Amino acid sequence: MISMYLTGNSWLHRTPAGFKLLLVAVASLLLFQVTSLWVFLLCLALVVGLYASLGREGLAQLKLLRGLTVFLGILLLLHWISGTLWEGLAVILRLIVLVLAANLVSVTTRMDDMLEAVTPLFKPLEWFGYSARKPALGVALVLRFAPYMMQIFSRLREAYQSRSGSRNSWRLLPPLAIQCLRMSDNVADALRARGGSEGLSRR
Template sequence: MISVYLQKESWLHRLPASLKLLTVAVASLLLFQVKSVWVFLPCLVVVLLLYASLGRGGLAHLKLLRSMTLFLAILLALHWFSGTFWDGIAVIMRLVVLILAANLVSITTRMDDMLEAVQPLFRPLQWFGMSARKPALGVTLVLRFAPHMLQVFSLLREAYQARAGTKGSWRLLAPFAIQSLRMSDNVAEALKARGGSEGLSR
């Protein structure tokens, strides 16, 4: 269930999950107000240095960008044809910075720590007799597995390229959907074995 997590002791691992999530959330709000490439460039350098501080294991997670190349290329082409090339560069850099930052939180935060950090957001549900832990678990799973699914798509694309000689195809959608459903079944079985959202613990 937690294959994305990087088993390592580092200063990033020791930071509270709530602080890391809050930092990414605030950075997202600020960066969506920025349109200058020269602002995103130092942000990208900082994120890459954070990955480098984790050693080879951290740098290996930068392969996540491979699964995004086709999407980013299409996005840049659309901006090129519309005459807003530099705006497209800014959009791409914003996406790369935020996705890498979110993935950095995933690989340096245990799932139960992330769950405990998200759960206070849903505590008002308890006033109505509803569980705050279940929706918190749903959000945590999305945060945890979004980077993992990008890695899965990247592996499928590499396998297809090795066989067909082309980088991408709509034919990847079917095996990607199958892998997604298979993973969701495995996660559901693992959660059930642990007693559901209430049984998930360190």
């Protein structure tokens, strides 16, 4: 299965998946109550430090932000036009911190561990005869592959820039869609080979 998981035995890898997911969820709620740029800068430095603790491979994951540059630029421009530039900076920093934090969980958590951590949230469905693992698998796949799709877009944009000199174009959308469909096929094949959602169990 395609994966962004970084093999290792760091303290982040050993931290339980449920605790990491809960920490990111709580941090997200708290950061939406904050407007201070200094707090966001401090949180950004902390998250970057966590990536640095994983070594070069961890720091390389920061390239994920390349896929967000256009969106963040447009967002900042809109706030500048509306006269709320500082508020826009706070929004952008909040988004960067949350994206990096979510990606950090993804690269330090095995897929089956993430699935086991999310499954208890859907246990009430079993009272009505539905599988809890299927929706949990959907959530785990989103957490795992959303950053991967951003990396795909970043690579396509870099290739397009090297050929045309332009960083962005609507022409990037068709190859992005094709790459995402190929990825979904690979993931589907891997899931079928492992027995679907029920086959993804801890070993």
